Amino acid sequence: MNFQQLRSVREAVRRGFNLTEVAHSLHTSQPGVSRQIRELEEELGIELFVRAGKRLTGLTEPGGHVLPIIERMLLESSNLRQAGQEFVARQSGLLSVAATHSQARYALPVAVQEFRGRFPDVKLHLHQGSPKQIAQMLLDGDADVGIATEALGDYAQLVALPCYRWTHSVIVPPGHALLDGPLTLEALARHPLITYDNGFTGRNRIDHAFESQGLAPHIVLTAMDADVIKTYVQLGMGVGIVAGIAYEAERDTQLRALDAGPLFGINHTKLAVRRGSYLRGYVHAFIESFAPTLTREVVEQALASEAGDD
Template sequence: MNFQQLRSVREAERCHFNLTEVAAALHTSQPGVSRQVRELEDELGLELFVRSGKRLLGLTSAGQALMPIIQRVLLDAESLRRAGQELQGREEGRLSIAATHSQARYALPHVVRDFRQRYPRVTLHLHQGSPKQVAEMLLAGDADIGVATEALAGYEQLVTLPCYRWSHSIVVPPGHPLLSLSQPVTLQDLVAFPIITYEVGYTGRSHIDDAFAQAGLVPEVVLTAMDADVIKTYVELEMGVGIVASIAIDEERDSHLCAVDAGHLFQINLTRLGLRRNHWLPGFAYSFIENFVPTLTREVVTQAQEAH
C-alpha cells in the first residue's frame, strides 16, 4: 500500500470517476491510475468502485466506508510533511484560503498583502466559492482556512470561530425617493421598489428574507447576484434598490451611489472563520488568522481545534 494508490482512489471520487481527469490531476496516465486502484483493491481484498467494463461508475459500499479513512491518511501525511518543514525553521510552503466573493473582495485584501510581505516564500492560494463550497473545500483538505458568513457552522468536522459582525446597507442612485424620507427607511418603504440583492445562501441573504417574511411582506426581487459590484452596477442603471453588505461600499469608488444603513431592518450578520478539527496548521497560518482577527491568537485557535 502506498500514497499514490490512495491518491488515485481519492481523486477518482473528486473527479466524479472520470479517469481522464484523474490522470491529469495526478500527472500520470489512465492505465497508471487503473493499475494503482487495482493494486490497492487487491491488497485490501475489496472492490472500491462499481464498474462497467473499464469505466468507473461510483463507489461500492466498501469504497464509501473506506473513503473517509483514505482522505484522513492523506491529510495527515500532508500535515506531517508541513510539520517537518516548520521544525526545520523553514517559513515556506503553501497556504490555501477558501472564501466567499464578498470576503475575498472586501475583507481579506489587506490581510493577504501583509501576509505576502511577511512570508514571501509561502505560496498563497485564494479560492472563491459559495459558503457551502467553502465548507466542502475545508472538509476535502483543499483549503486550510475558510471565511464565510453562512453555512460553516453546520458541520461537526469543522471548528468555527467568530471574525466580525456586519450589517447590510441600502444603495440607490442620487435623488431616489428613499433619500428624502423624514424617518428611517422601513421595510414597507422598501417593498414599494424593485429589489436587487444577493443570491440565496450568500452574504446574509437569509436575514433579508427572514425580515420581510416576519413583517408579512413580499418584496419584488428582480435581480440577484453573488457579487456586490454586480448589484451596484444594476442599481446605477436604476433597475431597483440594492441591498448589499456594508463592507462592500467604497465611498470613493461608489461616489455615484448613495448608501443608507439598514442595520435596523435586518439581523446583524456574523462572519466566521472555519478550520478542520484537529488539523495541524503551520505557524504562518496562525499568523494569517491573527492578522485578520487579532483576538484569534494561536493559543485560542489551537484550543478550539482540540476541543470536542
C-alpha cells in the same frame, strides 16, 4: 500498501468513479490507476468498488467503511510533510485563502497587506467563489483558510469559527425618497430592489425578513458582487441592499447609505479550516491578523475538538 494506491481510491470517489479523470488528476495512466486499486484490494482482502465490467460504478459496503480511513491517512501524510517543511522554512511557503467577493474586496485587504509585510517570502493565493465552493476547496485541500458568511458551518469536516459581525445597508442615489423617512420593510417593498444572489452575503436574512412580514419584495436584479449592485443602483434601476462594509462614502460619492441592521439583523462571518489539518505558523499569523480573537491557542483547541463540540 503505498500512498499512490490510497490516492487512486480517494480520487476515484472524488471524480465520480471516472478512471480517465482519476488518471489525469494523478498524472498517470488509466491502466496504472486500475492496477493500483486492484493491488490494494488484494492486500486488504476486500473489494472496495462495485464494478460493471471494467467500469467502477460505486463503493461496496467495505469500501464505504475504508474510505474515511484512507482520507485520514492521506491527510496525516500531508500534515507530516507540512510539519517537516515548517522547520525547514519557517518564513516561506504557500498560503491559499478562499473567500467570497465581499470578503476578498472589503474585509481582507488590510490583513493581506499586513501579512505580506511580515512574510514577504510566502506566496499568497486568493481564490474567490460561492460559500459552497469555498467549503469544497477546503475539503479538497485546495485552500488552507476559507472565509464566508454562509455554508461553512454546515460541514462536519470543517472547523468554522466566528470572526466578525456585520449588518446590511440600503444604498440609493442622492435625493431618493427613502432618505426622507424612516426605513421600513414596507417602504423598501414599494421599490425595485437589487441585491445578492441566493446563498451570498446574508441573502437568506433579507428574504426571511420580508417573508416574516408577509411582504413580497420586487427584486429586479441579483449579483454576487456588491460593486455590480452599486453600479446598477447608480444607473437608477433600483434600490440596493449590500453588506455595510461594501459602502465606502469617500469612494461611493454618487450613493447614499442607510443602516438596515434593524431590518435584517446581524450576520456572522466565519473563518474555516479543514478539521484535522496541520496549520503552519504563518497560517496562524494570517488568521490572527484577520480576526484577532482567533489566536493560535483558540484555533488549535477547536481543531483538536470533536465535530459538534466547536
